[in-house]
Amino acid sequence: MTMEFTRRDLRQLSHTTSLRRIAAIRIVVVLAAASGLNYVIWRWAASVNWESWWIAVPLVLAETYSLIDSLLFGLGAWRIRERGEPPSPPETGYTVDVFITTYNEPVELVMRTASAAIDIDYPHTTWILDDGDRDEVRAAAATLGIGVITRSADWVDRPRHAKAGNLNNALLATEGEFVLVLDADQVPHPQILDRTLGYFKDPQMALVQTPQWFENVPASDPLGSQAPLFYGPIQQSKDGWNAAFFCGSNAILRREALMQLGISRYVADVERSVHRAIRTSRRLLAKAREDAAGDRRVTMTLRRAAKIVEQARVELARGDGIADVTYRFQRGIDAIASTYADADIALMRDDLRELAALSTEADTFAGIDDAALELLTSRETSPVAAIEAISMLAGALDVDRGDEAQAIMPMATISVTEDMATSMRLHGLGWRSAYHGEVLASGLAPEDLETMLGQRLRWAQGTMQVFFRENPLLQRRLSVGQRLMYFGTMWSYFSGFPALVYVTAPVLCLAFGVIPVTAYSLDFFARFIPFLLLNQLLFWVVAAGRPTWRGAQYSLALFPVWIEAVTSAFKNVFLGQPLGFRVTSKTRVEGGRPRWDLVRPQLIVMASLVVALVVVGIRIAVGQAEGIAPYVNIVWVVYDLAVFSIIIRAVLYRGPATTQKETP
Amino acid sequence: MTAIDVREADGGVVLVPSGRLTVVTAPLLRSTIAERISAGDRLIVVDLSSTEFVDSSGLGALVSCLKSARQAGGDLRLVAPTEQVSMVLRMTNLDRILQPRASVADALRG
Numbered sequence: 001m002t003m004e005f006t007r008r009d010l011r012q013l014s015h016t017t018s019l020r021r022i023a024a025i026r027i028v029v030v031l032a033a034a035s036g037l038n039y040v041i042w043r044w045a046a047s048v049n050w051e052s053w054w055i056a057v058p059l060v061l062a063e064t065y066s067l068i069d070s071l072l073f074g075l076g077a078w079r080i081r082e083r084g085e086p087p088s089p090p091e092t093g094y095t096v097d098v099f100i101t102t103y104n105e106p107v108e109l110v111m112r113t114a115s116a117a118i119d120i121d122y123p124h125t126t127w128i129l130d131d132g133d134r135d136e137v138r139a140a141a142a143t144l145g146i147g148v149i150t151r152s153a154d155w156v157d158r159p160r161h162a163k164a165g166n167l168n169n170a171l172l173a174t175e176g177e178f179v180l181v182l183d184a185d186q187v188p189h190p191q192i193l194d195r196t197l198g199y200f201k202d203p204q205m206a207l208v209q210t211p212q213w214f215e216n217v218p219a220s221d222p223l224g225s226q227a228p229l230f231y232g233p234i235q236q237s238k239d240g241w242n243a244a245f246f247c248g249s250n251a252i253l254r255r256e257a258l259m260q261l262g263i264s265r266y267v268a269d270v271e272r273s274v275h276r277a278i279r280t281s282r283r284l285l286a287k288a289r290e291d292a293a294g295d296r297r298v299t300m301t302l303r304r305a306a307k308i309v310e311q312a313r314v315e316l317a318r319g320d321g322i323a324d325v326t327y328r329f330q331r332g333i334d335a336i337a338s339t340y341a342d343a344d345i346a347l348m349r350d351d352l353r354e355l356a357a358l359s360t361e362a363d364t365f366a367g368i369d370d371a372a373l374e375l376l377t378s379r380e381t382s383p384v385a386a387i388e389a390i391s392m393l394a395g396a397l398d399v400d401r402g403d404e405a406q407a408i409m410p411m412a413t414i415s416v417t418e419d420m421a422t423s424m425r426l427h428g429l430g431w432r433s434a435y436h437g438e439v440l441a442s443g444l445a446p447e448d449l450e451t452m453l454g455q456r457l458r459w460a461q462g463t464m465q466v467f468f469r470e471n472p473l474l475q476r477r478l479s480v481g482q483r484l485m486y487f488g489t490m491w492s493y494f495s496g497f498p499a500l501v502y503v504t505a506p507v508l509c510l511a512f513g514v515i516p517v518t519a520y521s522l523d524f525f526a527r528f529i530p531f532l533l534l535n536q537l538l539f540w541v542v543a544a545g546r547p548t549w550r551g552a553q554y555s556l557a558l559f560p561v562w563i564e565a566v567t568s569a570f571k572n573v574f575l576g577q578p579l580g581f582r583v584t585s586k587t588r589v590e591g592g593r594p595r596w597d598l599v600r601p602q603l604i605v606m607a608s609l610v611v612a613l614v615v616v617g618i619r620i621a622v623g624q625a626e627g628i629a630p631y632v633n634i635v636w637v638v639y640d641l642a643v644f645s646i647i648i649r650a651v652l653y654r655g656p657a658t659t660q661k662e663t664p
Numbered sequence: 665m666t667a668i669d670v671r672e673a674d675g676g677v678v679l680v681p682s683g684r685l686t687v688v689t690a691p692l693l694r695s696t697i698a699e700r701i702s703a704g705d706r707l708i709v710v711d712l713s714s715t716e717f718v719d720s721s722g723l724g725a726l727v728s729c730l731k732s733a734r735q736a737g738g739d740l741r742l743v744a745p746t747e748q749v750s751m752v753l754r755m756t757n758l759d760r761i762l763q764p765r766a767s768v769a770d771a772l773r774g
Contacts, residue, residue, distance in 0.1 A: 172724070175687045255687060259720030260756060266727055267757040321763025323730065327739050399761055400734035407731045408724045 009087040013202055016081040016240070021544075028541050029074035032534040036067045039527040049518045056516035059505045062498030069495070070535055072488035077542045079240030079481075080233060086436055087198030089122060094197055096124040096252075097176035101166055102184040103131045109444075110184045111140050117182065118144060122193035125176060131166045149173050154405040163248070164411040164418030171258060171410055179258070183249035185444040186212070192440040196252050199434045206257035206431035207423055209235065210250045210438060214445035221547075222646070222653040223452045224554040225445030228546040235435040237542075243485035244435035246423035249443070257431045261422070262410035264429060270399050274322055277396035281309045288389035298387060301340055305390050308332035312397060323399050333394050414469045416579060417462025421470060424486055428477040447655040449595055453561060456554075460493045460565030461572075461579055467493075468573040495555055496562030503559075503640055506633040507608045510616035513625065520629045553646040560601040594651045602647045609637050609644070668696050675772050676707030682714040685722035693722075697729040697740075706738030709771040712745040712764070718752055730762065741771040 040063055049056045098117045102110045110128060117126045126146045130137045133150045141148045149170045151160070161168070167181065178200065182188060196208045211231035217223070238244045246253070285306050292298040308329055315325045401407045412421035423433060446452040472478060472486035508514040517524065539548055571577040596603065616634060619625035669680040677700050681693055697708055708729065712718075726742070733740040742764040745753060753759040765771040 172728070175691070175721070177687070256720050259687075259724050263720055263723050263727065263756040263758055267761055270761055321759070322761040323739070323741075324763060327734075330734075398734065400731040402735065407727045 006088070009198065009201055012083075012085055012087040013199065015084050017236075021082075022080070025077050025080060025538075025541055028534065028538045029078055032531075032538045033071055033074055035527075035530040035534045036070055039531040040064055040067045042523070042527050043517070047518045047524065049516050052514050052516055055501075055505055055508055055514060058501045059516045062501040065494065065498045069488075069491060070538070072484060072491060073234075073237075073542075074538060075481075076237030076241070076485060076488060077233065077538070078237075080237045080542070081240035081435075082236050083239070083434065083436060086195050086438075087201055089194045089197045090201065094122075094178055094200070095176040096122065096178045096180060096193060096197070097170075097174045098124050098126045098180045098182065098188075099129050099167065099170055100127065100182050100184060101129045101131070101163055101249075102137070103163075103166075105184040107134070107136045107140055110137060111144070113182060113184055113187050114141065114144055114146060116187045116189075118146060119190050120180075120188055120193055121190045122197065124180070124193060125174070127170060127174065129166050129170045131160075131163075152405070158403065158405040159413070160405075161409075161411075161413040161418075162416065164409075164413045164422075165405070167411045167418070168262075168406055168409050168413075171255070171262075172406060172408070175255075177255055179253045179255055181249055181251055181253065182441065183443065186249050186441040187443070188250075188441045189439075192250075193252070195438060195440055196436055199436065200252075200254060202432060204430070204432045205434060206254045206426045207244075207246055207433040208252045208436055209244055209247055209433065210436050210440045212247060212250055212443055213439045213441070215442040216444050216447060216656050218656050221550055222649045223446065223449065224550045224646070224650075225452070227551065229543060229548055229551050232437060232546055233542045233544070236437060238485045239433070239435040241479070241481035241485045242432055243427060243482040244423075244433045245486070245489075246419040246426075246433075248417065248419040250441045251419075254431075257426055257429070258410035258422075259408070261425055261429060262408035265409065265412075265425070266401070266407050269401065270322060273396050274316070274326065277393055278309065278313045278316065281306070281393055284389045284392065285309070288387060297340070301336055301387065302389070304336050305333070305393065308336075309393065309397075326398050329397050330394065333390065336390075412466075415462045415465035417459055417466070420463060420486070420489070421466045424466070424470065424472060424475065424478070427482050428475055430477075447653075449598055449650050449653065452650070453558075453598060456558060457561050457565055460562055461569045463490055463493050464566050464569035465573055465579075466490070468569060492555070493562055493565060496559040496564075496566065499556050499559035500563070502556070503605045503609065506636040506640065507612040509629060509633040510612040510619075510625075510637065513619075515629050517629075520627065520632050550646070553643045556640075556643045557602060557647050596651060599647050599651060602644055606641065606644050606647070609641050613637055668693060670696065670700070673709070673768065673772055676709055677705045678709045678711055678768055678772075680711040680714060683716060685715050685718040685725070687719060687721035690721050690725035694725050694728060698732060701732055701736050701738065706733070706736065707772065708733050708738065708740045709743055709768055710740065711743045711768055712749050713743065715746060715749055718749045720752075720756070723752065723756060723758055726762070727758070741765060743768050743771045 040060075043060050043063060048060050098120065100110065100113050100117060110130075114126060114128055120126075128137060128141050128146065128148045130148050130150055138148050151165070151169050152173070155165070155169065159165070171179070178197065180188070180193065192210070196210065199205050199208045212227070213231070214225050217225045235244050285302050289299055289302050292302065311332070312325050312329045315328070316322070395402060410422070411418045412425060415421045427433065446455055466472075467490040472483045472490070475483060478486070505516055509516070568577075568579055572579050613634065616625055616630050620630060667682055669682065671678045671680070679693070679696060679700075681689070683689075685693065693710075700708060710726065710729075726740070730740040740762075742753075742762050744766060745764050750759075750764070753762070753764070
């Protein structure tokens with residue numbers, strides 16, 4: 001690898017947002033944070049209507065949630081890093097593999113991406129990672145002269161881990177120093193490597209993420225597919241804290257970083273498994289002894305097993321290598337198995353001898369005898385394996401990760417979205433990442449509501465799995481800023497619960513006169529209005545002209561998806577229930593009728609909001625609704641309806657009329 | 665890496681990879697060891713005394729081979745790593761699992 005830093009490279013590696021913009025952002029961040037704290041503290045301290053606590057407390061909690069969300073957004077923006085022109089690409093020397101991941105996408109779609117990948121300017125090798133193992137893909141790839149990678153035999157009957165498994169399999173079958181990962185629909189521009197490889201002149205750089213932009217989306221973007229805020233200021237904010245994260249496609253990764261991650265995870269997983277087995281062995285064996293209820297042979301065997309576990313514990317405490325400790329342990333189990341089997345074998349020998357005596361040929365059963373002996377003493381088939389406690393210990397006290405296809409799994413397998421978890425772990429090992437905000441690939445977004453909802457649910461579920469399994473706040477090797485940046489993304493997926501409160505509270509107020517806030521008075525407006533305006537100003541300054549309304553609509557209007565994501569991920573992680581995962585289809589479901597059934601909760605919300613407006617109209621007309629509270633809530637309801645109106649458009653959306661070709 | 669020297673020994677087989685054990689040369693190590701295992705060898709000793717440099721893919725190959733050896737009922741042991749290799753083993757904590765032996769004789773003993 002060559003390492004030709006020029007002065008220009010160094011300047012561009014450290015390039016960031018202009019001072020003027022940073023100063024403006026920081027001023028607004030401070031003001032928005034101060035006004036937010038001022039408002040929410042006052043809400044808790046002086047304006048919760050405890051008489052209606054059942055809605056007043058959820059409302060103030062929801063407002064607190066939003067304040068934290070805003071503070072995290074501000075904290076990110078504080079160090080926003082807009083990198084601009086990338087460092088020049090290395091002249092020679094980097095080897096790159098381009099991975100196109102596919103499972104069931106149409107072959108033409110995959111080949112369109114593959115042809116574009118072949119045409120990437122910088123020297124590279126293109127691979128199709130076909131998890132569907134399809135002959136058509138192989139044939140089409142052969143005509144283009146590129147390779148197809150499918151799962152090795154090791155994956156048979158072992159967890160496949162979806163896309164993460166597909167990538168892990170390919171990482172062991174290729175050798176480029178860098179890997180460009182592309183989803184099957186993401187057609188790369190020829191410049192994609194030339195524009196990004198320069199960042200890797202920084203030897204600590206592990207990941208460069210570029211935007212995902214979709215060409216089949218009209219300017220009005222009714223399904224909210226483009227994420228201009230996320231693939232812009234949000235990733236740039238995280239980048240400022242060295243926490244720009246991997247989004248699964250259109251990213252370049254350093255193999256050395258991934259492999260190092262794979263090794264360190266392997267070590268950590270083996271250590272955890274071995275230590276846990278030793279910790280729980282005493283209880284496990286005691287329980288097995290109880291169950292054996294006086295069976296002498298089993299009791300004796302369990303006692304011998306306890307002895308070799310104890311020896312392993314002592315050796316580990318002494319600091320012996322885990323491979324050696326477990327090797328001796330496994331040999332110990334083998335020894336137990338063979339004595340255990342001895343009695344059975346002796347019996348069988350007698351039987352065989354009798355049978356042989358009846359047979360006319362002398363050596364008929366000699367071979368069977370040896371084969372039976374071997375079978376009974378081999379670990380998996382020996383009668384000792386039938387003692388569950390012992391086979392569990394034998395499985396856990398080993399270094400071969402026999403339950404997984406590969407010992408080394410660089411891509412995290414703890415979540416259906418392997419990307420975020422992987423980059424969090426890379427950051428934990430001290431690697432750096434960069435977000436390069438230039439569109440260098442054009443993808444295809446879902447064109448119908450159902451597919452879109454499935455995709456959002458999957459992302460949200462994956463993010464929540466990471467939150468529950470590897471909470472970033474508890475990752476000691478991340479800096480405080482990195483922890484908060486990862487946490488911020490996860491926090492935003494909890495928004496379904498406050499959203500529910502934000503639509504319920506005004507309906508209750510308008511229709512039934514339930515008032516959660518004690519004072520809709522000058523006190524309220526003097527605190528609430530600045531918070532609201534300064535928050536909007538913060539978004540406006542940070543977004544710098546990018547559209548934000550669509551994103552804001554969907555973050556509220558998809559509340560049932562976010563709630564389902566949190567609850568299903570919780571049940572998955574803590575109760576072991578399946579998520580109901582499915583691969584996002586990239587093609588449109590043709591000719592379907594509008595799917596109102598997919599958005600029933602949102603329709604109920606909208607109907608309630610409208611009814612509430614009618615009811616309050618009547619109440620005002622008959623002089624029953626007094627004070628300013630109804631008017632505040634009317635404004636609130638109208639805002640909610642404007643937000644939810646996108647759902648109607650989404651249901652009625654029939655896909656793009658023609659493919660849009662202009663770049664944003 | 666330029667080559668892997670393979671020597672039969674009492675109770676096992678000794679492999680001596682020389683030069684650089686990296687992503688480029690790791691497949692050779694993996695296939696050599698796979699061949700030895702399917703030929704019936706159970707104790708694989710990897711002598712690292714002439715391996716000048718190892719990267720994470722090289723370590724990954726060692727771990728994969730450890731897995732195959734174990735699943736065949738055998739074992740893989742490391743011997744006498746050079747300074748760079750020791751450092752990488754320490755840095756990734758892999759030395760907590762694969763503790764290198766001082767000599768080939770040690771590794772063959774048990």
